[in-house]
Amino acid sequence: MESVQEIKDALSARSRTATLDELRSEGRKRVRLVRAEHIAAMISEAVNTAIEHSGLVGPDEVERLVAKSRQEFQAILQQREQEQRTAQETEQTLEDRESELEALRAQFGELQQSLAQTQQALAAAKAAPAAPAGAPTELLMSMMQEMATMKANMMHQQQAPAPAAPAGADLTSAIEKLTGSLNDRIEKLGKKMGVSAAVDSDAPLDLGGLFKDTGKELESNMQNIEVKQQSGGGIAANLARLKKLKGGG
């Protein structure tokens, strides 16, 4: 069947297409029609006859050559199809990489912008008058406390009844924004200065659970073994001194 397709392709390549009107305009009223399958059969027959008449190749050999040619044709066809698939995949990969590159470029741009802002902020901080040496954490804490008080006052105002509806709504929204912004700033400032908003419990760690399994009796001869003991000087003098220091003696 491949030979028919080939002949179709060959005919398509070597013929032209014309509409009925065009043929009519050329003065043709009738045309002869021939199927590509017939042409293929005719060519095949003609070639086989010619080869048989030449006496050079036997009919079996002709069959074998035809089969081999078909096989080679199939192999070449598959190879071309594979190459085409590979080319398509490569093209797809290339497109993916290009879009990734675009994304990275965009990210790089954002980072550059962020770096520039940070550098500006750093320069501004350096230019600002330095805090006194060893600026105590208490100062920072008092600043934070002050900000927190301001925030609380604003929250209080927000809860108070508004005098007029439209103006009140605007004011509430403004206060909400300001409160949110203050919140963020307090947290950011605290984190920067190492003051955490987290609270720590005063309760001591109870790691008793780690000894859950050690309660069971282990086989041992420890109770029959003496341990090394040493005698040492007394501690009465030390205790007397300590008591005296503590005002108890």
Place this chain on the structure above:
Amino acid sequence: MTQNKNQQSTDHGAETAVALGKGLDVGTANLAAAVQNADGGITVTVERNAFLDIPSDVYSKNMLTKLKVPYVVHNGKLVVIGEAAFELANVFGRETRRPMCDGLISPNEQDALPMMKMIIQKILGEPRVQGENCYFCVPAPSLDVDNNVVYHQGLFESLINKLGYKAHAVNEAHAVVFAELAENDFTGIGLSFGGGMANACITYKSIPCVSFSVARGGDWIDKNVANVLGVPRSKATHIKERGIDIRDPKSREEEAVAIYYRSLISYVLQNIKARFEAGQNMPSFQNPIDIACAGGTSMVGGFIEVFRDEFAKIDFPIPVGRIFRSEEALTAVAKGCLVAAAIGES
């Protein structure tokens, strides 16, 4: 058994005469418990903080019992505990397992907790009254490593409470001050040279002003000696503890020990000096202050002379009077903890 029972009964019999409270030195190399005795002195029970596991069989168990070697059967293995583990390790050329490392509970020896509990139970004994005070030492935060003192302290607090005591932590070098600087009204510098760390505490009238530790001690010397000599660490420990004088090393091995001792002492002194020079929270002493050294690592011959030698090399920022080593260097921390416990009880 009989002897121990007798000891216990003596303690119980003297309950009215002997003050309550016990001191416990939780050291990397040794564990020591101190208690006041009826004679006005103290009794300190010491055990090496190490163990060694060997295959468990009936013959080994019988042999260990006959030789009075303490063991525990844990996870199907025979675990030899304390000094005997150290001696056996030397005989077989093996390394002992150590529940603690660099002054703190070792994260690599989690299954050593039952063994440590047994050793502590053995040396502390039963509390004479439920909730008797037991002051145990903890190291100060280190200058040179990031260590978790909170976990270590919490772990031993829980362990001691579980034994029926009321556990209280006291800084290791502060305990040295309690034990050794009574004559100076507990003002001066206490130094504890332990197996895993060296601890320092600068106190004014018993109040600790600055305390810190460095993660170098006897183990650091052993490790380096073992490295340069190509021997196991327990062998290096043996060389160090067999009675050498670091002023006069007699062999290549002793020379290595002396070199690393000098380096350790110099390192500790440089760090104390740096802390004084930094000046934060430092009291201004009107009179020269004393420096008291203690801890198992300070027991080597010539220690205090080398210490003075190294001290003379640095320009120490404050006047110093006496530099001395405790006469009971190995048990001074436990004794200091006992002082704290006795004051706590009163």
